Each structure stands twice: as C-alpha cells, then as structure tokens.
Amino acid sequence: MKLKNKVAIITGGGSGIGKTAAILFAQEGAKVAVVDIDKRSSNAVTKTIINKGGEAYAFHADVSLAYSCQSMINEVTKHFGGVDILFNNAGIPMPKTIEQLSEEDWDRTLTINLKSTFLCTKFAIPKIVKKGGGAILNMSSMTAITGSRGQVAYSVSKAGIVSFTKCMALELAHLNIRVNCICPGFTNTPMLKKFFRHWFPNEEEREKIIHSTRAKSVLNRYATPLEIAKAALFLVSDDASFITGQALIVDGGTTINIL
Secondary structure (H helix, E strand, C coil), X not given: CCCCCCEEEEECCCCHHHHHHHHHHHHXXXXXXXXXXXXXHHHXXXXXXXXXXXXXXXXXXXXXXXXXXXXXXXXXXXXXXXXXXXXXXXXXXXXXXCCCCCHHHHHHHHHHHHHHHHHHHHHHHHHHHHCCCEEEEEXXXXXXXXXXXXXXXXXXXXXXXXXXHHHHHHHHHHHCEEEEEEEECCECCHXXXXXXXXXXXXXXXXXXXXXXHHHHCCCCCCECHHHHHHHHHHHHCHHXXXXXXXXXXXXXXXXXXXX
C-alpha cells in the first residue's frame, strides 16, 4: 500500500499506460481520479478499479484547454478533498515527417503533449501545497533523448517535458513537491500499434519493422504497460523521496544498444 490515502490524478487514464497506472495506483491504496477526454474509457477504467475493491472516480477534461484543466483539478479536489499526486500522462502520437507535418499538426502535438503538462501542473500546485506537498510525474519518451525519424513534433514535445520537469523540480522543491518524468521505450500500447499501422500499412512490412524494433532492446522485446506503470509508482511513492528533477529512461536498454 505505497499510496495509502493519497489522491492521484492521472490524465490520459482511459487507455494504455495511464489505464494500467490508474489500476495499479488504486491497488496500492490511492484514490484515483481517472481523467480522459473519452468519457467511456475513463468510466470503464473507474468501474474496473471499483470492482477490484479500489476507489476511483472518472473525470472528463480536454487537457489542451486551460479552463478544462482548472475545472478538472477543482472537481477532483472537491470530490476527494485534495490532491497529492499528479501524473501528466495524456499525449498523442504524430507520425509525420517534417515535410508531411502541417502547422496545425505541430501546434496540436505540442499543445496536447507539452502545454497540457504545464496547465495541469500550474493548477495542481496550490492543491498539492495544501496537502503539505506531494509528487508530480510527467510522461516523456525515449525519443526525447534519441530523436526519431518521422516523429519530429512528438519527439520535440517530449524533449520539452524533460526540460519542464527539471525546471519544476527546481521551482517546487521548497514547497515539498518532487517532480520527475519517465522516458519509456517501445511499449505495447494502442498508441504504438496506431503508429505502426500508419507508417507501415502493408502487414508483411509492418511485421518486419516490429521485429527489428523489438530487437533494438537488449532484452529483445517491448515493455508492457505494467512495467512502465511500476516505474511511475516508484517515482510518485515515498520510495523515491530523495529523487527529483530526473528523467528515468525505461527502455529495456534500447538507448545504449548502439553497436
């Protein structure tokens, strides 16, 4: 029960890593605010948590909009009595080269992936301070470190999250708020499958690419959402009480596999 009696907000909690983290956090004793733009998915995750004996509530928010983020944070505070943990997990892929990328694509990617992290953090800080401090965790990516062909907007947005994390760790330390981020490698989520379907519509070619990307990990496989969620749990729990301002790469060794 690493998060007993803690209130945790997870954006993008309706699917993928966010969904898995929401269920895991609840199992560890947290009261979980499952936040997603898709009401059906957040409701479904909430129902799963409750059926497993946990405590959760679904909240709808468009994290690209300031008023929606602020309203969501206020609703969570009213419902659960405060906020201890914020996991800025919401994000979208943008599998386009710079030639293919429109200005609208660029703006949308940076707004949903990076601006939302800023907005939710800004509005959550006073609530976390009222609880005496807590933890903020941001979702970055291994591509923030390595770059990626065909994902320039996505990679730039995730690199911005690393810098934002370090700035917030410096600014919020005196308020007893730790701030870290995770940089996952290839993870078996709907987002990854969507990316591969976009770039490789031919099934035979797609299978070859999947095999080659798996082989980039020294463990020769993709991460599971639970493996990333467990890293998230560590960073928001008291087990990581002396860790702040860090970008934890959880990639199965992909970024060191250069030879």
